[in-house]
Amino acid sequence: MSAKIDPGIHRRVLGFEESALLDRYWHVVDIVGVAPGPRLAVMAGMHVNEVTSIEATRQLPSCLDPAQMKGSISIISVVNWPAWETRDRLVCPIDKKNINFCFPGQSDGTFSEALAHALLSVWAADAVCLVDLHGADLCEQVARFAVYQSIGDPRFDPEAQVIAEQFDVDLIVALGEEHMRSPGRSITGRAVMRQHGAFVEAGIGGMIGEEEVRLHRDGVLRLAEYYGILPKGSAPRKKVPNARILHEYHWIASPCRGWCTMHIVAGSDVTRATRLATLVDLETGIERDLLPEFDGVVLWKDTSPVVSAGQIIAGVGR
Numbered sequence: 001m002s003a004k005i006d007p008g009i010h011r012r013v014l015g016f017e018e019s020a021l022l023d024r025y026w027h028v029v030d031i032v033g034v035a036p037g038p039r040l041a042v043m044a045g046m047h048v049n050e051v052t053s054i055e056a057t058r059q060l061p062s063c064l065d066p067a068q069m070k071g072s073i074s075i076i077s078v079v080n081w082p083a084w085e086t087r088d089r090l091v092c093p094i095d096k097k098n099i100n101f102c103f104p105g106q107s108d109g110t111f112s113e114a115l116a117h118a119l120l121s122v123w124a125a126d127a128v129c130l131v132d133l134h135g136a137d138l139c140e141q142v143a144r145f146a147v148y149q150s151i152g153d154p155r156f157d158p159e160a161q162v163i164a165e166q167f168d169v170d171l172i173v174a175l176g177e178e179h180m181r182s183p184g185r186s187i188t189g190r191a192v193m194r195q196h197g198a199f200v201e202a203g204i205g206g207m208i209g210e211e212e213v214r215l216h217r218d219g220v221l222r223l224a225e226y227y228g229i230l231p232k233g234s235a236p237r238k239k240v241p242n243a244r245i246l247h248e249y250h251w252i253a254s255p256c257r258g259w260c261t262m263h264i265v266a267g268s269d270v271t272r273a274t275r276l277a278t279l280v281d282l283e284t285g286i287e288r289d290l291l292p293e294f295d296g297v298v299l300w301k302d303t304s305p306v307v308s309a310g311q312i313i314a315g316v317g318r
Helices: 051-063 111-123 157-164 177-181 186-192 210-226
Strands: 008-014 026-032 035-043 070-076 129-133 140-149 171-175 197-204 244-246 249-253 258-262 277-281 287-290 296-302 312-317
Touching: 026 051, 035 051, 035 210, 051 070, 051 129, 051 197, 051 210, 070 111, 111 186, 129 186, 129 210, 140 157, 140 186, 157 171, 157 197, 157 210, 171 296, 177 186, 186 197, 197 210, 244 296, 258 296, 258 312
Parallel strands: 035 070, 035 129, 129 197, 140 171, 171 244
Antiparallel strands: 008 026, 026 070, 140 197, 140 296, 249 312, 258 277, 277 287, 296 312
């Protein structure tokens, strides 16, 4: 946001110059304070069925008083507009890619890659932090957790963890440096550029939960207070004093096409002896139990019994 905007709440339409994004537009709400200060960028709707995070961004403007602010907060409530009409799960229907794993993106790439690049390098380029809010897509149950990208720098990593701790989560996952070797989440794309981001998950697929909305919304307000955009003491206090820190994020895949009965809930502890799920192969009738290869915590699980071979059906933090 290069041009100076008067204090207040402003709505605008944003376009980008990347060729794959021409003739596409995003709706932005800018809440601008009366005094200069940092800029916070907040986005949701990368997966359009993660409605808890979208609702949280819709509520944010009514929680903010420009007269009490220094700096600004810029909000994009829906990133993946192409998926809106058809409610596509996880991917953008234009190129069938998951925008969530396209960062830092490419200016001359496909739609999802170009959008990831534009969000980081144009819209959020001058933001002190980019907040990426997520929830549960259809057929998902998600624990209350945040993720941050570590880069092995003692000047960067502690700050990244403090940012994650502004949210009222039970779990925080610190991604290892190996995640920076390939396209990934927005926090990873920002870390490649040595910029900070926040990434938060909470919700049950396709449903708006009041507590999950509060987690997202109030976490953004606490982060705004942390950066001095809001007056000290003005943001809601946390309910969860300390989150557990995890250092690995693993996906669990179904070994077959079949019928899946889950035995776990999001947020629960598991050991190597825990039955994550029982799968029945629809072609052979063979039944098998799926066990984790390590002790950890369930970050999310798929809630549908209908699974295909190789489908990711759970995420476990170690």
